Amino acid sequence: MGNAMIYAGIAIGVAAMAGIMVYAHDNQANYLRDDAVLAPAAEQGAFASETGMVQLNKEQWHEDPFGDRAAEVRAAYQSSG
Numbered sequence: 001m002g003n004a005m006i007y008a009g010i011a012i013g014v015a016a017m018a019g020i021m022v023y024a025h026d027n028q029a030n031y032l033r034d035d036a037v038l039a040p041a042a043e044q045g046a047f048a049s050e051t052g053m054v055q056l057n058k059e060q061w062h063e064d065p066f067g068d069r070a071a072e073v074r075a076a077y078q079s080s081g
Contacts, residue, residue, distance in 0.1 A: 064070070
C-alpha cells in the first residue's frame with residue numbers, strides 16, 4: 001500500500017508539472033507582441049553591448065574545441081578495427 005501511494009504521488013506530480021509547462025507555454029505565446037523583432041544576435045550571429053564590455057557570438061557556443069583531437073582518435077579507432 002505504501003509503495004502504491006508513492007507511485008501515485010510521483011504520477012500526480014509529473015502530471016501536474018506537465019500541465020504547468022503546457023499552460024506556461026501557451027500563456028507565453030499569448031504575450032508575444034505583434035511588433036516583436038529578433039535580437040541582433042539572432043539576426044546576425046554577433047552581439048556587442050553598448051558599454052563594449054560584452055562581445056558574444058552565438059556560433060562560438062556550437063564549436064567543438066576538441067574536434068581535431070576527436071577526429072584523430074576516431075580515425076585511429078576505425079583504422080585499427
